[in-house]
Amino acid sequence: MSQVIRSPKMYDVCVIGSGAGGGTAAKVLTEGGLNVVLLEAGPPVNPEKDFKMLMWPYESPHRGAGVGGHARENFGEFLAPNGAWRIEGEPYTSAPGSNFQWFRSRIVGGRTNHWGRIALRFAPIDFKSATRDGLGDDWPITYDDLAPYYDKVESYIGVFGTRENVSSAPDGMFLPPPKPRCTDLIVKKACDKIGIICIPSRLAILTRSVNGRLPCHYCGQCGRGCVTASNFSSSQVMIPPAMKTGKLTMVTGAMAREVLLGKDGKAEGVSYIDKATRTEKRVNARAVVLAASACESARLLLNSKSAQFPDGLANSSGTVGRYLTDSVGSDGWGIIPQLEKMPPHNHDGVGGMHMYIPWWKFDRKNDFPRGYHIEFGGGRNMPGIGEFSDLLHEEEGYGATLKKRARQVYGTGIGMAGRGEMIPNPDTYCEIDSNVVDKWGIPVLRFHFKWSEYEVRQAKDMQETFRAVIEAAGGEYKTKTPISGERPFGIAEGGKIIHEVGTARMGADPKSSVLNGYCQAHDVKNVFVMDGAPLVTNPDKNPTLTIMALAWRASEYLLDEAKKGNL
Amino acid sequence: MSENSVTRRDILRTLAVGAVSGSVLQVIPAKAAEYAHQVVHNEKSASPAGKYVPKYFSAHQYEMLTTLCDAIIPKDEKSGGAVEAGAPEFIDLLTSENEEYQLALGGGLQWLDSFCSDRYSETFLDCTPEQRKAVLDMIAFRKNAKQDLALSQGVAFFAFLRRLTCDGFYTSKIGIADLQYIGNTALREFPGCPPLPEA
Numbered sequence: 001m002s003q004v005i006r007s008p009k010m011y012d013v014c015v016i017g018s019g020a021g022g023g024t025a026a027k028v029l030t031e032g033g034l035n036v037v038l039l040e041a042g043p044p045v046n047p048e049k050d051f052k053m054l055m056w057p058y059e060s061p062h063r064g065a066g067v068g069g070h071a072r073e074n075f076g077e078f079l080a081p082n083g084a085w086r087i088e089g090e091p092y093t094s095a096p097g098s099n100f101q102w103f104r105s106r107i108v109g110g111r112t113n114h115w116g117r118i119a120l121r122f123a124p125i126d127f128k129s130a131t132r133d134g135l136g137d138d139w140p141i142t143y144d145d146l147a148p149y150y151d152k153v154e155s156y157i158g159v160f161g162t163r164e165n166v167s168s169a170p171d172g173m174f175l176p177p178p179k180p181r182c183t184d185l186i187v188k189k190a191c192d193k194i195g196i197i198c199i200p201s202r203l204a205i206l207t208r209s210v211n212g213r214l215p216c217h218y219c220g221q222c223g224r225g226c227v228t229a230s231n232f233s234s235s236q237v238m239i240p241p242a243m244k245t246g247k248l249t250m251v252t253g254a255m256a257r258e259v260l261l262g263k264d265g266k267a268e269g270v271s272y273i274d275k276a277t278r279t280e281k282r283v284n285a286r287a288v289v290l291a292a293s294a295c296e297s298a299r300l301l302l303n304s305k306s307a308q309f310p311d312g313l314a315n316s317s318g319t320v321g322r323y324l325t326d327s328v329g330s331d332g333w334g335i336i337p338q339l340e341k342m343p344p345h346n347h348d349g350v351g352g353m354h355m356y357i358p359w360w361k362f363d364r365k366n367d368f369p370r371g372y373h374i375e376f377g378g379g380r381n382m383p384g385i386g387e388f389s390d391l392l393h394e395e396e397g398y399g400a401t402l403k404k405r406a407r408q409v410y411g412t413g414i415g416m417a418g419r420g421e422m423i424p425n426p427d428t429y430c431e432i433d434s435n436v437v438d439k440w441g442i443p444v445l446r447f448h449f450k451w452s453e454y455e456v457r458q459a460k461d462m463q464e465t466f467r468a469v470i471e472a473a474g475g476e477y478k479t480k481t482p483i484s485g486e487r488p489f490g491i492a493e494g495g496k497i498i499h500e501v502g503t504a505r506m507g508a509d510p511k512s513s514v515l516n517g518y519c520q521a522h523d524v525k526n527v528f529v530m531d532g533a534p535l536v537t538n539p540d541k542n543p544t545l546t547i548m549a550l551a552w553r554a555s556e557y558l559l560d561e562a563k564k565g566n567l
Numbered sequence: 568m569s570e571n572s573v574t575r576r577d578i579l580r581t582l583a584v585g586a587v588s589g590s591v592l593q594v595i596p597a598k599a600a601e602y603a604h605q606v607v608h609n610e611k612s613a614s615p616a617g618k619y620v621p622k623y624f625s626a627h628q629y630e631m632l633t634t635l636c637d638a639i640i641p642k643d644e645k646s647g648g649a650v651e652a653g654a655p656e657f658i659d660l661l662t663s664e665n666e667e668y669q670l671a672l673g674g675g676l677q678w679l680d681s682f683c684s685d686r687y688s689e690t691f692l693d694c695t696p697e698q699r700k701a702v703l704d705m706i707a708f709r710k711n712a713k714q715d716l717a718l719s720q721g722v723a724f725f726a727f728l729r730r731l732t733c734d735g736f737y738t739s740k741i742g743i744a745d746l747q748y749i750g751n752t753a754l755r756e757f758p759g760c761p762p763l764p765e766a
Contacts, residue, residue: 057738068664179759217753341764344747349757383737398639410746
């Protein structure tokens with residue numbers, strides 16, 4: 001213990017992680033007057049240097065493929081510093097027969113630097129899942145509990161959209177949407193023809209100035225990070241106001257190892273590895289907020305063992321790491337001949353979809369539970385690495401013919417991505433691998449993952465819908481998927497959609513859940529979890545907006561409890 | 568471009584004069600100039616200047632690579648070809664950093680010379696244009712490898728090189744212009760879709 005460097009300072013709250021949840025907590029808690037220390041495992045982000053906004057592919061000698069062409073597997077070299085499926089020296093393992101891909105981001109802002117900005121509210125019915133169909137569990141809170149916080153988050157970060165009155169996709173506080181692209185008009189018309197709802201999307205991108213942030217300049221590159229902060233990232237929108245209060249201490253390069261439990265049964269601080277010096281350090285705080293990402297927070301709890309909690313902190317229920325889900329994902333694409341005749345024009349728009357298909361079959365019986373939404377895109381995007389991989393896969397030859405064909409097919413494809421709800425199952429969870437530690441000496445996670453028949457049937461339905469829409473648009477559907485094997489109907493490997501949640505879920509019953517409805521541990525009142533881990537279900541809406549709304553609500557509760565002296 | 572469109576420099580200038588004052592972002596104006604400088608520097612360094620010294624391939628192999636890139640995407644009446652677009656430099660750079668590429672391309676080029684020498688008693692580069700075309704027509708199509716197994720390595724090599732050549736060409740200034748892509752700029756409003764042609 002003599003090697004551990006203790007900081008004598010006592011903070012009010014230690015927040016672990018600076019992404020969607022941790023950034024929200026840092027802002028709300030510091031503005032509420034608390035002194036916060038924020039531990040971030042990665043380095044700071046510098047938008048002006050790190051973001052490749054408006055860069056042409058030829059401005060990099062690697063043209064977007066990255067050193068040795070290796071960036072192809074991690075979304076290309078122009079994306080904002082974003083993390084990866086594999087991080088050197090920080091392994092994770094999969095149990096035999098399981099294949100889970102864990103995406104981790106080690107940087108201030110976390111995955112919000114590069115995320116898709118899709119900001120969808122969960123629907124009222126999503127909080128009453130068990131009541132609805134007998135599967136899984138209901139949430140301990142309702143839509144009405146969370147709605148005011150959706151309002152706060154949307155108003156603060158800026159989300160465009162339209163009021164549509166679709167019950168599966170509640171309306172929010174919206175900025176006006178951007179005009180549709182040609183691909184949107186074509187898909188919308190096809191959807192109208194076959195009775196599918198298609199509406200403007202809801203993205204955390206500014207179409208009007210908000211809080212002094214400039215509106216979008218429509219370069220279509222949100223994923224690269226935005227120098228003008230015209231889209232939402234925690235690093236540019238949550239952290240700066242927290243810093244401005246003077247009450248935030250940011251510690252970067254700090255890999256949290258354990259939440260420390262005091263003799264009184266409350267957390268008293270966090271020990272972490274300072275990556276630069278490879279020494280163990282410690283911060284003291286009256287409360288701890290874990291927001292390190294769902295699985296990383298579960299790992300931290302499981303690694304925080306004590307006499308009182310031999311199976312991990314706040315884990316008397318044994319459910320930490322359980323109830324892991326990712327979104328069901330299946331993709332496809334088709335060629336739309338009508339697009340061949342489009343005159344060249346600026347198609348960039350915002351960095352993401354202008355329209356989307358919310359879950360529309362909520363009014364009928366389907367052969368799988370819950371639902372999915374469809375994201376789509378295509379058309380005359382900025383050419384990049386792999387631009388003609390489909391053409392090259394399908395057609396051979398070279399020379400003048402190849403060049404002519406490339407001109408002909410450029411911008412004529414429309415891609416579709418289904419994103420649906422997975423039901424938690426007993427074969428899908430993470431635990432500590434007792435044989436492996438990472439380079440910081442911290443025991444790593446081992447994953448168990450299995451899709452059930454529910455998800456496979458959903459992927460099948462996605463493929464059928466993609467085909468129906470592309471064909472209704474006069475196009476030819478190109479994707480072929482197997483009906484069995486490892487990825488039936490193109491279902492993505494677990495973790496690939498990067499919506500992993502549920503590993504420290506909230507619930508009314510401390511025997512079957514880790515947290516109460518305020519993201520507060522049942523077992524340890526001054527421990528909170530504010531990332532994807534508290535989510536009871538993982539509906540067909542990307543989780544980020546809900547993570548922020550839950551974190552905002554939990555942070556206000558924490559402020560209240562602190563004022564009452566209850567922590 | 569329409570009046571609606573502004574250039575990259577315009578937006579950087581806008582940032583530099585502090586249009587974001589009062590923003591939650593406090594750092595932009597001071598750093599904007601540095602960013603602009605970097606952009607200009609990148610543009611300059613992207614322009615072809617001087618003779619390229621291959622990082623991985625031998626002079627002979629690099630000449631073969633260049634000849635093959637030119638065959639895959641040649642200059643035509645509309646635009647320049649893959650060589651002018653810098654595809655060989657791009658491929659050489661990636662190959663110098665990736666052992667799988669070294670095997671696939673370095674080995675592939677060697678295979679091609681051996682194949683030509685067996686067939687025509689010349690290296691690929693010393694073959695006549697007709698002979699070279701005959702060889703490419705053999706390795707550019709999978710069905711040929713089905714009939715003649717001896718061609719299968721050549722077919723795999725060509726498919727790989729074709730992919731990289733397309734990547735190199737269609738990420739270049741020439742290739743992007745060839746596709747008539749319009750964008751990667753800052754607009755005040757997104758204009759939406761021009762009138763759709765009849766389906």
